[in-house]
Amino acid sequence: MREEGRISAFQAMVYQISVILATLILFHPGITAMQARQDAWIAALIALFSALLVVFMAAKLALRFPDESVIQYAPRVMGWFFGKLAGLSYIFLFFWLAYYVQRQFGELMTTAYFPLTPNIVFILIITLLAAYMVYAGLEVLCRVALLWGIFVPAFFLLFMFIAKDINIGHFLPVLENGIGPAVAGSLLPGATMAEAAVILILMPFISDKRRAVPASLAAVAAVFVVFSIILVGSVGSFGADQTGRLLFPGFTLYRRLNIPALPVLERLDALYMAIWVGGMLLKLATLFYAGMLGLGQWLGLKSHRPLIFPMGALLVALSVRSWDNVVQLVNFTTEVAPFVVLSVTAVITGITLIVAVLRGMRGGPEEGGGKRASAADKKA
Amino acid sequence: MRWAAALVLLAFMLMTAGCWDLQQVEEQAYITGIGVDRTPEGEFKLLFQVVNPNTIAGGGVLGAITPGASIPAKSFRNYVTAGRTLYEAERAMDLLIPLALHTGHNREVVFSEAVARQGLLDVMSFFNRRVEMRKLMYVLVTQADIEEIFDLPNPIIAIPSIRLEGIIRQQHWTSFFPVVRLGDFLNWMGAEGRETHCAVVSVKPTEARTLRPYAGPGFTAAEPLLDVEVAGAALFRKDKLVGFLNQKETRGLLWVLNKVRGGPLLIRCPESDKFTSVSILRAHARVKPEISADGRLRVTIRIREEADLEETQCKLDVGEAGAIAALEALQAKTITAEVMSAVRRAQECRSDAFGFGEAFHRRYPREWRLMKENWSEDFFPAVEVEVEVDAKIRRVGLRKKPLTLAPKMLD
Amino acid sequence: MVIYVLLLIFFYVLVAYFEVPRMLKNRMRRELVSFIALSVLGFALAAGQILNLPLPNMNKAIEAVVRPVYQAVESRLVPPEYR
Amino acid sequence: MRPRLIKKLKDLLVQSRKPKWGGKQPPLPPEPPEGGPDKVWEPAELQGIPVAKDLKTNLRLLKQVVGQNSDFILREFTVGPQKTPAALAYLYPLVDEEKINAFTLKSLTVDYPPDTPVSFASIKQHVVTHGTLNEDVSDFWSLVLAILDGNAVLLLSGAASALSLNVSEFQGREVAESLTESVVRGPRDSFVEGLKRNIMLVRQRLKTPNLVLEKFQLGRLTQTAVVLGYIKGLAAPELLEEVRERLKRIDADAVLSSNFVEEMIADSPYSPFPQTLATERPDRVCSYLLEGKAVLIIDTTPFTLVVPATLPMLLQSPEDYYHPFAISTAVRWLRYFALLISVTASPFYVAITTYHQEMLPFELLLSIAAARQGVPFPAALEALLLEVTFELLREAGIRLPRPVGQAVSIVGALVIGQAAVQAGVISPLLVIVVALAGIASFATPSYELGIPLRMIRFPLILLAAVLGLFGVTVGIIAVLIHLAGLRSFGVPYLSPLTPVKFSELKDVLIRAPLWAMRTRPGTSKRDWHRLAPTSKPGPPPEKS
Missing domain, CATH: 3.30.300.210 (Nutrient germinant receptor protein C, domain 3)
Structure with missing residues (x-):
């Protein structure tokens, strides 16, 4: 494989955030609220902890083999066949999420802003941009992600104005039907946040590997904060019942912003889109990139670049093909997506980690580089 | 090479992308007020108030029905249609209006008592589903005719729907009526253990003495005889109007x-x-x-x-x-x-x-x-x-x- | 319909025009094989979609496998009135 | 027959081969070649001809090479008591005749010290009274070059070399105020076309022996002097190596201006964004030298290039450092805001008025709708027309002689501002928007950056017309991806914004107080600290 450049742990964190964030704030608050009702915030907490667990596991596994990606060492750890299969499942997960994201993006754009435009247009454009970014490489991807990250806080500041509408009563009574609904509601956001397991692919390119674990956990925590802002904001101001009925609660919430002192700023949902497009694009590009990188390694290619455009076209075709309408998409998000994501990020990662630990395998020339470096650091 | 590729692909994209949602700003009818009533036949009657931008921004245009007449043109037009569903009624309006309907700037929706007593569930889907419909618009119920509510002349703020919005914005001086936005209304309608309510708008005769108009220099038009008043609240059970509060x-x-x-x-x-x-x-x-x-x-x-x-x-x-x-x-x-x-x-x-x-x-x-x-x-x-x-x-x-x-x- | 298929072909020809010479120059055989495989797959899917051919839908298969799991989980966790 | 033909073909091939400077390719001809006035002298050929001991031969050749020039002076005389024949050759417009008369000719002929032998060594030691003496030249190429460079060349019979005497005197423009980068409170001087004076302006400000100026001669025909300047110990050696490497790669026949170098050393040759910073302010050049950057001072142009250049650098103005930091920070933010406006104002107008009418406040929406009533073009076309007109006016304003330039702006203002609006061809709000964007684009301190940013507007307007704000966003993101992928001499173009270097944001997001800017940017490798940690000023501590 070609040298893809080096990124810092901070940039890896930005990368992980952009993998998760965009969809987490689109459908997910509504679905979580539908399942967990007024206990949605508890669901978010459960999701946080489960995701932290999964990501911690993934990061630990990645640190065992700091100079390779999971695709490369899985065949050594689990035997050629099962290793290749595990590698393929990661690659599949990333591409699957990628075309799923494309479709989600197309659906929001056509529902909310451009009702007459066919959604293939949006899918094509965003895929083209994402392919451009993947072509440009990991470093550029991380730089753009960071640049986008600069604008996001400004956008969330606007949610301050929703604070006055939040009614604490909407969160009562706590745990009316036991913890069950909260756990059910935590599945989806938990699975989405567990997508930070992309660190398994990124690890070889991180320059300060020791900080990769805290960075991954920080990424999960950061998206959790954003997610809970939207979740608490929409449940608090619409009520759990109403939030559960909405397709895009964050969007609806944004549209309800009204600032009496600044009537000019009243209808800014088109600006929401601007931030939104960037977020979805980054999510797509990061997933796309992780998938391409993994595919290149899986096939043992020198460069994955020639495959980018055919793959992009394939993804577009798949995204259009796989769902018939937006309701199917949402049901799919509720019922299928979390299990697919978790079965890869949690189950396969877990198995690989356990096998690696049992067989006592560590990777790379700087064997156990992570741990030793930290020990040396403590001594110094 | 890569540049050329990007350019070609971009041109390709632009070619495939049309302008499906393009709508010039001047080719739209901006709706500022919506009224919903029932016809005797049991259909919904829909009223859209459309603003005439020329009269607002251009300092006033003369010519009401016949252009060139010396009476200032009305700054709005009310269109009324009927249909089994509201969407059908709305599209029937397109046969009358030479512009595209734009509901993104709607200020309030007024339901007649008849509709409200029969239940708002049937009509709310229309307002709830559409992206353009802001959840920030005000919800009102009236016992008067919606046509009258939306057509009372007044020199202070000429467009009745904007005037109504202005009155609602001044609510904090009295608190004699609730300010209920569509979003709140819908939330309460769906909420468990809470019923919804909204403000009531009515028509009342002017108390002020009207000067007899006279011809000559300084000619003034007569003061309007009727005023709209927003006061009191309408109480609902589920989606049906059941009573009023003073x-x-x-x-x-x-x-x-x-x-x-x-x-x-x-x-x-x-x-x-x-x-x-x-x-x-x-x-x-x-x-x-x-x-x-x-x-x-x-x-x-x-x-x-x-x-x-x-x-x-x-x-x-x-x-x-x-x-x-x-x-x-x-x-x-x-x-x-x-x-x-x-x-x-x-x-x-x-x-x-x-x-x-x-x-x-x-x-x-x-x-x-x-x-x-x-x-x-x-x-x-x-x-x-x-x-x-x-x-x-x-x-x-x-x-x-x-x-x-x-x-x-x-x- | 046909025009969209032509556009699709145009797209693939364009991509091949840019990518294939480089691969040939650098003797990247594996890349070339995977390139062709991906292109054929993508073209078949896209063309099928455009021409409304009945093609298998992978997602439906995934759904068929996963949905029973979800239903089992849901029936444990979520009370009936929340669904 | 055959071998002769082959030889002839071979000769032809040799002649047509590209000349290689520095190589010793052509074999030494046994004696100076003869050539008529039409002979074209190749440098390689001249390089192969040594200066002969025989003065006559030398002079004959010299006359053949440059003798047709009317400004070529060949003064023959004898030196010393032995009456050794000698000659002085120069181009009179380039030299100071006074110097030649007083310090060279007079001392060589009239005042020649009697007991001195006639040789270059003794002439250098005892006779010629110049401050600067150039090296001896031993081949004809250097000899001719020395003459063309404004030196006088002394040829002496019996010596196998010649002495080039620096008597040049360039009549250049006086140092004047900078036209493209004027400031209110900074120094007023700016670079001129002459290399010597420019170096003087830099040296005046940096009195350190570590300021190194390396000279390169670029351009086959122009032989332009390009001076690479840097401060030893501050500039990264890898950077310098890279710059030298790229400069040496330039093999063009002409280097007429800074852009000739700029385009030849860029990292991404297709990018419209400037990847070097061109400035005509010596103070700015010095400040960048102090940041460990390298500068390229180019003869015959007042613009000096600074490498590596980043986007934040291009948005800085020297003025920022001549005002209190709070004001500078505010002004800098104003500039960033202007950048944003200049790129997005008219695309936003088009997108909002054709797709997102609900974003506008209602009253504004009505007035736009009323104003656009009767405008025959769709908003996008209207915006494009007006933008093109604006660019036309700008371009015409530059090209026209200054007195007429006024007329252009008046006509433009009248035609567009008044007549077009009154005729109802263009809506007044758009005129405001475009004018605002135009003014904002001139707030960008770098002219080179301003142009691509203005050009981006056109595709953005098209995208806005096709896809509304989504199109604008997509376009801006595409530009951002391009910018994020750019590098200038290995330095990411958007650094330190991204990849983020928090310690360097002090000179990007804000302009930190001078006493707080304690570290140099990461482009400089060593000598990390700029000033003492106790530099923060304040009143003296209270004594008890």
Whole structure:
């Protein structure tokens, strides 16, 4: 494989955030609220902890083999066949999420802003941009992600104005039907946040590997904060019942912003889109990139670049093909997506980690580089 | 090479992308008010108020029906159509309007009593589903004709829907009607243990004397004979209108909902039938539900309120000890009366606009499961309400002693 | 319909025009094989979509496998009135 | 027959081969070649001809090479008591005749010290009284070059080399105020076309022996001097190596201006964004030298290039450092805001008025709708027309002689501002928007950056017309991806914004107080600290 450049742990964190964030704030608050009702915030907490667990596991596994990606060492750890299969499942997960994201993006754009435009247009454009970014490489991807990250806080500041509408009563009574609904509601956001397991692919390119674990956990925590802002904001101001009925609660919430002192700023949902497009694009590009990188390694290619455009076209075709309408998409998000994501990020990662630990395998020339470096650091 | 590729692909994209949603700004009819009524045949009657931008921005255009006439053109047009669904009615309007309908700037939707009594569930889907429809628009109910509401002339703000919005924006001076936005309305409609409500708009004759118009220099048009008035609230059960609250009762409701931001409180002087007015500064209410041991439902409403003394006809020396306290006690009594009247009225209508059910749900989730089926019918009317008011007067204006006439002048 | 298929072909020809010479120059055989495989797959899917041919839908298969799991989980966790 | 033909073909091939400077390719001809006035002298050929001991031969050749020039002076005389024949050759417009008369000719002929032998060594030691003496030249190429460079060349019979005497005197423009980068409170001087004076302006400000100026001669025909300047110990050696490497790669026949170098050393040759910073302010050049950057001072142009250049650098103005930091920070933010406006104002207008009408406040919406009533073009076309007109006016204003330039702006203002609006061809709000964007684009301190940013507007307007705000967003993101992928001499173009270097944001997001800018940017490798940690000023501590 070609040298893809080096990124810092901070940039890896930005990368992980952009993998998760965009969809987490689109459908997910509504679905979580539908399942967990007024206990949605508890669901978010459960999701946080489960995701932290999964990501911690993934990061630990990645640190065992700091100079390779999971695709490369899985065949050594689990035997050629099962290793290749595990590698393929990661690659599949990333591409699957990628075309799923494309479709989600197309659906929001056509529902909310451009009702007459066919959604293939949006899918094509965003895929083209994402392919451009993947072509440009990991470093550029991380730089753009960071640049986008600069604008996001400004956008969330606007949610301050929703604070006055939040009614604490909407969160009562706590745990009316036991913890069950909260756990059910935590599945989806938990699975989405567990997508930070992309660190398994990124690890070889991180320059300060020791900080990769805290960075991954920080990424999960950061998206959790954003997610809970939207979740608490929409449940608090619409009520759990109403939030559960909405397709895009964050969007609806944004549209309800009204600032009496600044009537000019009243209808800014088109600006929401601007931030939104960037977020979805980054999510797509990061997933796309992780998938391409993994595919290149899986096939043992020198460069994955020639495959980018055919793959992009394939993804577009798949995204259009796989769902018939937006309701199917949402049901799919509720019922299928979390299990697919978790079965890869949690189950396969877990198995690989356990096998690696049992067989006592560590990777790379700087064997156990992570741990030793930290020990040396403590001594110094 | 890569550049060329990117360029070619981009051109390719632009070619495939058309301008499906393109709509020039001047080719749209901006709708500022929507009215919904029923026709005798049982169809929905839809009224869209469309603004004529030329008359607003260009300093006024002459020519009402025949261009060139010396009467200023109307700054709006009302289109009325009918249909089995609202969408059908809306599209029927396209046969009349040469522009694309744009509902993104709609200010309020007014339902006629007939529609509201029959149930708003059927029409709300139209407003709820569409992206363009802002959840920030106001919801109103009227007993008058919607055509009349949306067509009363007035020189101050010429477009009736904008005028209506202006009146609603001034609500904090009185708190005599609720400000209900579509989003709130829908939330309450779907909420468990709470019924929805909204403001009432009506038409009333002008009290002011109208000068007889005369010809000649300084010719003025006659003043309009009718005015729109927003006052009171409409109570709903599920989605059906079941009753009205008058102005004072409405404020009673708003006290409980924590929505009173200001307004006059009229207090009768203790010794005479003269009155004192205070203006409400801020208020805060807490609703505390209780199920007593013998199974009775009881709600305690604690209201903390602050006010300024604005005007008094009593011989009241606020500098005297106890004078303010006495006034505060009277004020508390007034507020209690307002709240109680509202509760009584709501219980009569079996419409829990106060959200007492929600309060019970939060505090007693287990008991709530038994109650929620028959809450409005059986339990809500039986709720005993107790109001505790802690009213304060903070400022008294620029005077301490009352304004008195000198004794010699009395002779 | 046909015009969209032509556009699709145009797209693939364009991509091949840019990518294939480089691969040939650098003797990247594996890349070339995977390139062709991906292109054929993508073209078949896209063309099928455009021409409304009945093609298998992978997602439906995934759904068929996963949905029973979800239903089992849901029936444990979520009370009936929340669904 | 055959071998002769092959030889002839071979000769032809040799002649047509590209000349290689520095190589010793052509074999030494046994004696100076003869050539008529039409002979074209190749440098390689001249390089192969040594200066002969025989003065006559030398002079004959010299006359053949440059003798047709009317400004070529060949002064023959004899030196010393032995009456050794000698000659002085120069181009009179390039030299100071006074110097030649007083310090060279007079001392060589009239005042020649009697006991001195006639040789270059003794002439250098005892006779010629110049401050600067150039090296001896031993081949004809250097000799001719020395003459063309404004030197006088002394040829002496019996010596196999010649002495080039620096008597050049360039008549250049006086140092004047900078036209493209004027400031209110900074120094007023700016670079001129002459290399010597420019170096003087830099040296005046940096009195350190570590300031190194390396000279390169670029351009086959122009032989332009390009001076690479840097401060030893501050500039990264890898950077310098890279710059040298790229400069040496330039093999063009002409380097006429700074852009000739700029385009030849860029990292991404297709990018419209400037990847070097061109400035005509010596103070700015010095400040960048102090940041460990390398500068390229180019003869015959007042613009000096600074490498590596980043986007934040291009948005800085020297003025920022001449005002209190709070004001500078505010002004800098104003500039960033202007950048944003200049790129997005008219695309936003088009997108909002054609797709997102609900974003506008209602009253504004009505007035736009009323104003656009009767405008025959769709908003996008209207915006494009007006933008093109604006660019036309700008371009015409530059090209026209200054007195006429005024007329252009008046006509433009009248035609567009008044007549077009009154005729209802263009809506007045758009005129405001475009004018605002135009003004904002001139707030960008770098002219080179301003042009691509203005050009981006056109595709953005098209995208806005096709896809509304989504199109604008997509376009801006595409530009951002491009910018994020750019590098200038290995330094990411958007650094330190991204990849983020928090310690360097002090000179990007804000302009930190001078006493707080204690570290140099990461482009400089060593000598990390700029000033003492106790530099923060304040009143003296209170004494008890």
